Amino acid sequence: MPDVRTALYDWHVARQARMVPFAGYAMPVQYAGVVEEHRAVRTHAGLFDISHMARLSFGGTNATAFLDHVFTNSVAGMKLDQVRYGLLLNDAGFVLDDVLVYRWPYGYSMVVNASNRGKIVAWLTAKAAAFDVRLGDETDATAMLAVQGPAAVALTKGMFDLDANALKNYYATPTFYCRNGCVVSRTGYTGEDGLEIIVPNELAASLAEELVARGAKPCGLGARDTLRLEAAMPLYGHELTEAIDPLTAGLGWAVKLDKGDFIGRDALKAMARTRTRVGLELDGKRAAREGCPILAGGEVVGAVTSGSYGPFVEKSIAMATVPVALAAPGTPLSVDIRGTPTPARVVSLPFYRRPKPPETSP
Amino acid sequence: MSATVNLDELKYATSHEWAAQGGDIVTVGITQYAVDQLTDVTHLQLPKVGTHVSAGVPFGEIESVKAVFDLNAPVSGVVVEVNAPLASEPSPINEDCYGRGWLIRVQLAPGAGTAHLADKAKYDEQLAHDAH
Numbered sequence: 001m002p003d004v005r006t007a008l009y010d011w012h013v014a015r016q017a018r019m020v021p022f023a024g025y026a027m028p029v030q031y032a033g034v035v036e037e038h039r040a041v042r043t044h045a046g047l048f049d050i051s052h053m054a055r056l057s058f059g060g061t062n063a064t065a066f067l068d069h070v071f072t073n074s075v076a077g078m079k080l081d082q083v084r085y086g087l088l089l090n091d092a093g094f095v096l097d098d099v100l101v102y103r104w105p106y107g108y109s110m111v112v113n114a115s116n117r118g119k120i121v122a123w124l125t126a127k128a129a130a131f132d133v134r135l136g137d138e139t140d141a142t143a144m145l146a147v148q149g150p151a152a153v154a155l156t157k158g159m160f161d162l163d164a165n166a167l168k169n170y171y172a173t174p175t176f177y178c179r180n181g182c183v184v185s186r187t188g189y190t191g192e193d194g195l196e197i198i199v200p201n202e203l204a205a206s207l208a209e210e211l212v213a214r215g216a217k218p219c220g221l222g223a224r225d226t227l228r229l230e231a232a233m234p235l236y237g238h239e240l241t242e243a244i245d246p247l248t249a250g251l252g253w254a255v256k257l258d259k260g261d262f263i264g265r266d267a268l269k270a271m272a273r274t275r276t277r278v279g280l281e282l283d284g285k286r287a288a289r290e291g292c293p294i295l296a297g298g299e300v301v302g303a304v305t306s307g308s309y310g311p312f313v314e315k316s317i318a319m320a321t322v323p324v325a326l327a328a329p330g331t332p333l334s335v336d337i338r339g340t341p342t343p344a345r346v347v348s349l350p351f352y353r354r355p356k357p358p359e360t361s362p
Numbered sequence: 363m364s365a366t367v368n369l370d371e372l373k374y375a376t377s378h379e380w381a382a383q384g385g386d387i388v389t390v391g392i393t394q395y396a397v398d399q400l401t402d403v404t405h406l407q408l409p410k411v412g413t414h415v416s417a418g419v420p421f422g423e424i425e426s427v428k429a430v431f432d433l434n435a436p437v438s439g440v441v442v443e444v445n446a447p448l449a450s451e452p453s454p455i456n457e458d459c460y461g462r463g464w465l466i467r468v469q470l471a472p473g474a475g476t477a478h479l480a481d482k483a484k485y486d487e488q489l490a491h492d493a494h
Contacts, residue, residue: 029428034401034426035427222427285405309427
């Protein structure tokens with residue numbers, strides 16, 4: 001099957017993006033280069049096409065109860081327009097996906113990883129049978145763009161029928177762009193302040209063009225990956241899989257064990273936790289790649305889940321899960337990079353924290 | 363790109379290394395195509411002087427933010443010179459891969475040569491083919 005093209009496909013190609021297949025989509029991996037794009041986001045603003053992320057909607061009288069049944073974070077406790085990060089777990093307490101849930105006056109939205117869309121839609125549909133809930137998939141009708149960086153929110157001034165700067169962190173609102181309905185959300189996957197914007201497909205190119213004209217640099221999936229790594233945000237398929245539980249993955253803050261029952265909760269409560277996610281800083285500039293064995297005293301104690309040269313922190317950094325006894329910051333470990341043991345030490349996460357969060361943060 | 367290098371006189375390996383022969387010494391680097399694919403070279407691992415290299419066999423590695431690639435020796439012989447400053451500052455590879463960004467110089471082993479490598483026309487053909 002040919003890769004699906006987002007509404008911005010022609011726009012990417014016209015801007016000489018290098019296109020790669022990703023989760024069934026043809027996506028830009030880079031334009032000018034990963035390092036340049038990464039630094040633009042850290043110092044000013046970058047624009048990402050994230051239309052491949054799946055956008056689901058939930059209506060019906062039981063939508064709140066249903067989402068609280070499948071989602072690890074609290075849904076009933078969400079305020080109007082609030083956005084919450086959390087996990088969908090299987091009965092064994094392992095991670096099916098990590099998602100964002102949005103609360104609207106008329107129901108909810110959920111943004112799901114592109115690579116998990118088919119699996120999650122099927123799973124949700126099966127679970128929804130016992131509830132009065134309507135599940136919709138709006139992915140194909142809309143585009144999703146992210147504008148991220150310290151200048152991102154300010155550069156959108158006047159573009160929407162709202163002042164995005166008045167939007168609190170992890171809040172979203174339906175508004176208008178060029179007299180068409182859209183959603184603006186103060187969320188992101190880069191460790192910077194910024195917005196994620198959902199618009200009808202027809203408006204995607206003009207929105208992208210306007211954001212670039214206002215100073216946002218086009219960025220590909222390459223920079224998105226290195227930015228999220230510096231910010232220590234997990235990526236499904238790497239830090240998160242169906243072989244890891246959310247507490248081992250360091251996401252206990254997004255799991256409300258006391259909110260009432262949800263799928264995977266009992267298994268999670270019964271689990272003995274022996275490992276935890278850590279950050280590693282390596283000597284030299286050589287990058288540890290996914291799968292590189294981690295050694296302590298000559299014994300393999302884990303494997304790298306994500307690793308790269310961090311373009312802004314200018315260090316070789318990696319994430320991995322290791323035994324709890326080896327997780328304290330400063331613990332010396334060694335990473336086997338293609339046969340060469342490379343000294344590394346555990347560091348506290350994230351590798352990068354933005355200098356000053358916006359005043360509007362909760 | 364260095365003005366003194368005539369790309370037509372270089373020989374090319376399918377794995378995107380170039381070779382410039384002067385007597386029994388062959389200078390080795392990577393092609394512009396390889397540089398464009400890498401974009402951001404962050405790290406380079408090169409052999410020491412005196413290392414024996416064999417045509418088609420990795421002699422080092424080159425790493426960008428996204429990936430790591432083997433550097434394959436286009437010819438067989440002994441490394442007689444290494445562009446050592448690249449290890450700490452790889453940017454000449456991005457800026458001038460046929461000149462200041464050269465990697466190693468190899469003294470050809472007895473009987474070794476460059477006849478198995480492609481000329482520019484044939485290499486260009488390979489690139490055109492790869493693009494599809």
